[in-house]
Amino acid sequence: MKTMNCKQLGGACDKEFHASSFEEIAEMSKQHGMEMFQKKDEAHLVAMNEMQELMKKPEAMKEWFENKKKEFDALPGD
Secondary structure (H helix, E strand, O other), X not given: OEEXXXXXXXXXXXXXXXXXXXXXXHHHHHHHHHHHHHXXXXXXXXXXXXXXXXXXXXXXXXXXXXXXXXXXXXXXXX
């Protein structure tokens, strides 16, 4: 198991996610983002807008995702 927080994954808070793969942690972060969107959390809405801008550039999004995966892979296990 490894831990990353919302901010490390492009979000706006320190909520921690624990998973054994980057794909799992990315899904947890996505679910959290949807929850914060429904709550209209201002800080998370700003972070989501930044991610949406990144998504408009497929190469930039791919690079961001790969870098986050490398960051996850480099983390020590919990």
